[in-house]
Amino acid sequence: MTVESNITDTLTGPRVELSGAAARVHFGAGRGHADFHYRWLRHWCDRERHPLTRERTLDSSEVADEVFPLEASVEGEALRVRWSPDGHESEYPLAWLDAHAYARDRAAAPPPSSELAAVELSSVGAAEPATVALALALVHDRGVAVLRRSDPSRVAPETETDAIIDALEAHGLRVISTHFGRIEDLRTDNTTNANTDQLGYTDAAIQLHTDQPFLEHPPRYQLLQGVRSADEGGANFLVDARAAARYLRDIDRASFELLTRTPVTFHRRQKSFERVVVSPMIQRVDEDDFLVRYSYFTLAPYRLPFEDMDAWYRAVDRFARLVRDPRHQIQLSLRPGEWLLYDNHRMLHARTAFRGPRWVRGLYFDRG
Numbered sequence: 323m324t325v326e327s328n329i330t331d332t333l334t335g336p337r338v339e340l341s342g343a344a345a346r347v348h349f350g351a352g353r354g355h356a357d358f359h360y361r362w363l364r365h366w367c368d369r370e371r372h373p374l375t376r377e378r379t380l381d382s383s384e385v386a387d388e389v390f391p392l393e394a395s396v397e398g399e400a401l402r403v404r405w406s407p408d409g410h411e412s413e414y415p416l417a418w419l420d421a422h423a424y425a426r427d428r429a430a431a432p433p434p435s436s437e438l439a440a441v442e443l444s445s446v447g448a449a450e451p452a453t454v455a456l457a458l459a460l461v462h463d464r465g466v467a468v469l470r471r472s473d474p475s476r477v478a479p480e481t482e483t484d485a486i487i488d489a490l491e492a493h494g495l496r497v498i499s500t501h502f503g504r505i506e507d508l509r510t511d512n513t514t515n516a517n518t519d520q521l522g523y524t525d526a527a528i529q530l531h532t533d534q535p536f537l538e539h540p541p542r543y544q545l546l547q548g549v550r551s552a553d554e555g556g557a558n559f560l561v562d563a564r565a566a567a568r569y570l571r572d573i574d575r576a577s578f579e580l581l582t583r584t585p586v587t588f589h590r591r592q593k594s595f596e597r598v599v600v601s602p603m604i605q606r607v608d609e610d611d612f613l614v615r616y617s618y619f620t621l622a623p624y625r626l627p628f629e630d631m632d633a634w635y636r637a638v639d640r641f642a643r644l645v646r647d648p649r650h651q652i653q654l655s656l657r658p659g660e661w662l663l664y665d666n667h668r669m670l671h672a673r674t675a676f677r678g679p680r681w682v683r684g685l686y687f688d689r690g
Contacts, residue, residue, distance in 0.1 A: 356423035367412040431572035434562040434650040449489040466664040475659030495687040506684035530670035535615035536588040541686035548656030553678025563614040577637035587622035
């Protein structure tokens with residue numbers, strides 16, 4: 323057998339692929355594939371039978387909630403799995419799986435991408451028109467763009483902010499003011515902004531969120547411009563919440579539907595500012611697009627019917643675990659003179675705690 327034919331056999335022969343919640347079994351060339359939940363597979367293990375009567379001895383309630391394979395492989399014409407948490411071993415004939423397949427040839431929605439290189443651009447300046455146009459195209463396609471400087475900035479980065487604004491406005495955006503002002507100076511010693519009694523002006527870690535979810539119309543875009551790096555920490559990370567919503571719909575439609583139809587209250591209360599909005603966390607724009615409002619620090623207590631509360635927590639926590647999984651996050655650090663632009667209706671953003679005089683500028687934009 324040649325190397326080429328061996329590779330072909332590997333790709334077209336029976337095999338198994340593992341994902342977060344399911345196994346995809348490929349039955350071989352021309353026979354398609356089927357997806358099986360781990361819980362389903364563990365429940366229907368054929369070794370869980372009485373030795374004399376051959377009746378099943380396992381009820382699904384006895385299967386661990388977070389069961390998953392420690393090992394899985396196709397050997398001959400059978401799928402073999404060793405399970406957590408007890409090392410139990412199961413064997414499933416491929417013909418039996420084929421006969422009982424309930425998700426045949428399913429096209430799975432991908433989880434959010436963590437690929438930083440796919441959203442990075444390089445430029446000699448902070449506001450080159452061609453680079454800004456490419457950045458906006460990336461934001462439309464992937465939700466975020468990161469501008470890297472090919473040469474260190476030769477001027478103070480804060481002096482370039484207005485040029486960046488002009489370049490974005492030349493491409494149809496308009497900068498908007500919020501209760502913080504027109505330009506936010508996110509630094510612990512801030513003296514330029516109003517309403518600084520919030521986490522962004524501290525050195526604390528801030529988990530994933532969208533900005534301004536307590537407004538009827540949250541700003542569509544945010545730009546973060548690196549001015550001064552922290553001595554330690556202060557990294558940024560982002561998650562494509564639209565991709566996360568599509569992925570959740572694909573693996574748990576009931577939870578997805580709860581998040582799209584259940585109104586919750588976002589309440590921002592500061593010393594000199596207060597706003598309240600009631601809206602679903604995932605607001606449908608059309609069949610495949612959503613406006614995501616997600617901010618753990620501006621949520622008011624949930625007020626759902628008693629009989630719905632457990633299901634609600636299950637849904638919102640499953641979404642939270644999905645976006646907080648580092649495998650689904652784009653992680654980066656902004657150097658002075660660099661910036662990132664993202665779709666605030668689509669992307670969640672966060673930062674790690676830091677030490678030292680970190681300074682990041684923040685601006686909001688809408689379509690002109």
